Amino acid sequence: MLPRTMQLILFGPPGIGKGTQSALLVERLGLKHVSTGDLLRGAIRGGTALGQQAKAFIDAGRLVPGALVRGIANERLAEIGYDNVILDGYPRTVEQAEWVDEDFAAAGHPITVVVSITGDNEVIVERLAARGRPDDAPDIVRKRLAVYAAETAPVEDHYRQAGLLVTVDGEGDVEEVYGRIVQAIESVLVER
Ligand code: ADP
Numbered sequence: 001m002l003p004r005t006m007q008l009i010l011f012g013p014p015g016i017g018k019g020t021q022s023a024l025l026v027e028r029l030g031l032k033h034v035s036t037g038d039l040l041r042g043a044i045r046g047g048t049a050l051g052q053q054a055k056a057f058i059d060a061g062r063l064v065p066g067a068l069v070r071g072i073a074n075e076r077l078a079e080i081g082y083d084n085v086i087l088d089g090y091p092r093t094v095e096q097a098e099w100v101d102e103d104f105a106a107a108g109h110p111i112t113v114v115v116s117i118t119g120d121n122e123v124i125v126e127r128l129a130a131r132g133r134p135d136d137a138p139d140i141v142r143k144r145l146a147v148y149a150a151e152t153a154p155v156e157d158h159y160r161q162a163g164l165l166v167t168v169d170g171e172g173d174v175e176e177v178y179g180r181i182v183q184a185i186e187s188v189l190v191e192r
Pocket of ligand 1: 013014015018036037038040057061063069088090091092
């Protein structure tokens, strides 16, 4: 049995399928999707000051400064509520993870579970090249993977230590991975 509400973080390298799986979790479990990548791209399209600041970082495959990301995420969360959400692409550093823990606890809806989707880098580069977003060019993707290894991967340990982490194999078809995610969430929540 899945809990009635949960605050879920979907974690994993670029291109592992977080966006695809988020869409299924939204459709089937009624979660609200918060993707900092989508929010930042929206700000760029909207021509906001924040969007203008973020664009150079995104185009280079680097992380956008954390304070900007926290601001844009919390702005959206204040609108839609901190309960029953799925965070996609946020947090991406240990510092951001500490903010997320703090901000969700302060809102009365602490993080319930962190699902880490794992997979092979070469598969990722190929998948992203097929997707064709401007920051999906192979050299930028390699940069994003390097940033991931250096700055984002440690977030996994942060949540392992907090007892919130489950890992799921991201290879195989979309439904297979979705099934693993739901099973993983159920198993970790039953154990508690
Ligand atoms: P992917 O999941 O494929 O890595 P995203 O859409 O999540 O792509 O993110 C695209 C880009 O947006 C990142 O490479 C980064 O520049 C920026 N970005 C998104 N989320 C964050 C974040 N939490 N912190 C810093 N930068 C971010």
